[in-house]
Amino acid sequence: MSGNVVISTKQVNMFYSGKQAIKDVTVNVYENLVTAIIGPSGCGKSTLLRSFNRMNDFVEGFSVHGDILYRGQNINAQDVTELRKRVGMVFQRPNPFPKTIYENITWGPKIHGRKDNLDEVVEDSLKRAALWDEVKDRLHSFAFSLSGGQQQRLCIARTVAMKPDVILMDEPCSALDPKSTTRIEDLINDLKKEYTIVIVTHNMQQAARVSDHTAFFYEGEMVEFGETDSIFTNPKKKQTEDYITGRFG
């Protein structure tokens, strides 16, 4: 495996009120690639993802031991809002703001001081999220008027509008129908040209379709990490094989 490391963890352990959720995990996320984190529910995959932009700070009793680095710098040593600006996130369920489509996109750039050419930002972001053609005539209608799949692409556009370095996706298709899922998977393929993407999914086919690297988690530990092709065709650990062949999970 080669390329620039964007996010890395070194033997991190994570706890919820003393209960261990992540055990001794060391993993690298490489630039302009899609890294998938897979594993049965409760394996800690979302916990790890959410710690990359410190969204776990909002969970009471959560603690991390060990270093998580973003571009070589410890994320706890950085200003958290700067970190989140660089490392954006798309959530499990579409969560547009109760505002218009236009305002959903511009809110992020605005709070970071951007005031001009907002129309351009909106058009560009929506195009990148493959939503422009569907909504260009109703940019000022309420975001909730969109379908679930469209809402999720709006959330991606909202993240893209920040011009982030990394996009974290926490099971972005789990609340969507198959057709919308395909659209988002296609979108991920386009987006990786410019962004580094980490996606958590419980859908193995999805991981196989969209990712370059795959990390398999089981009960808080990273069982295996490698190039997606080799993980799916030639797993080195028995647990991985059992999981991807559907014996549990």
Next chain:
Amino acid sequence: MFSSRSIDKIVSSTLFLCGLLSILTTIGIIFALSKESITFFSKVPVWEFLLGTSWAPLLEPKSFGVLPLVLGTMMVVFISSIIAIPTGVATAIYLSEYASNRVKNIIRPSLEILAGIPTIVYGYVALTLITPALKILFPEIEIFNALSASFVVGVMILPMISSLCYDALRAVPRDLREGAYALGGNSFDVVAKIMVPAAASRILAAFILAISRAIGETMAVTLAAGANPQLTFSPLKSIQTMTSYIVQVSLGDTPVGGIEYLTCFAVGSLLFVMTLLMNSLSQVVLVRFQKIK
């Protein structure tokens, strides 16, 4: 130009200061009440105030026994509770167990409207409607009397009791209720033997809060119950409550620092302590009983 980080700090400290305002209010209340009360008790011994049976601070010879006012307040509390507690509980039971949506849509807004009517209006109704009506039943009733005031205070605290009891009954776990029905209980069995006991702590807390509210009620009793502090147990007679005494003095021209002025704060302190105790008691009841479960 501020950075967003410093704005964040400024905003959170400003909000904190606003939050502190409520603490300052409490300190202000305690300070204002105790300052004047201490002056009062330097002139009138505490035991004479608390145990004296005659209240006549505005007449010569002056006397400062607060018991007649306390008794007057208690009488209003007692009678209004007798009216409002059974009515409130029964209303809550009917709403939560039996009422169709159509009936609910009549009862609940009515209760909300009753709760929103200014107390002075209740006072007017007590004086001009309830008292004349009571006169038919009790010809010896005085124009100003405890009974009519208590009656409207009962109506006033009814919405509070019924809505808190309704919430209490609703909070009983569904499986408990359904389990009781599944054992073949009829609605009376389920309500009286399962639901009400299970909601008992919250219902009790509701009673205490309502009583506290009745203790502090002012305008209805001022208008309808009279201004005659006396030790009587007859609700047909004119009485005076702690609250209506304070109003009576405030309406007159009493010099600042004079003994009449100070009595307001002494009586106010007693009122404050009583309601504070009741409110705390209701919270203790809630916490205590929840732990037992």
Next chain:
Amino acid sequence: MNLSKKNQEKMFKFICLIFTSFAVISLVVLIWHILRDGYEWLRPELFTEFQSRFPRKAGIKAGVFGTIWLISLTAFFSIPLGIASGIYLEEYGKKGKIGKIIEVNVTNLAGVPSIVYGLLGLALFVRLLDFGGSVLSGALTLSLLIMPIIIVTTREAIKAVPHSIKYAAYSLGARKYQVVFGHVLPTAMPGIVTGIILALARAIGETAPLIIVGALAYVTFIPESPMDEFTVMPLQIYNWASRPQEDFHKLAASSIVVLLTITFFMNFVAVLIRSRGQKRMKL
């Protein structure tokens, strides 16, 4: 008496129904009584005349203007402070010890009788700060009185805002104040406005604390500044109701009709906003 099971249930339901109807009957009787007493005296002079010794020449002009002055000032003080305290308690102070103390304190303040607030206003605003029996003293007193209501409803409205909205904003690198003022507060607004209207409706009907801070019952002028003395509608009603003459009672009743119309209208608007807000949340 040995009731059969079936009859026992029916009986119980019937008794509950009778008690339940008490509230509706009380309301109907109350309104009917006031309308019957007051309708005759609902005439233009009621609004154009000041206090008078003669019922025919007396009106609530001073009370109406006094109430408008008082409620405007009360709203001016209590709304920003109440909302700010509510935001602090729900979004900032939740975990801290001071937050807990303030929370218990607000609950207790909500249970303090209004007349005690009057005594606070008398000692603090009227005497210590020397505002006298002015509109300002009354408004500050009522502000402290209704702040706990505004704080509690603000908190409840904020609590109902979905967390996902907050997380979305944070993940865009927003500061806390940007999340709170950009998303939480706007989303919670219908609930907050409802609470404010109900609190102000309560303030309009308050009488006792204003008597304590020295509002006058007999006023023949309109306040022109916050430092002027004043009266309010409920106080005029009290004054007329406590006189023995029948005509003054009718005058009181017609003023009550005005007062109730205002409070009912405010309650109605509040309910309307609340149900609309709920609909919007569901989308």
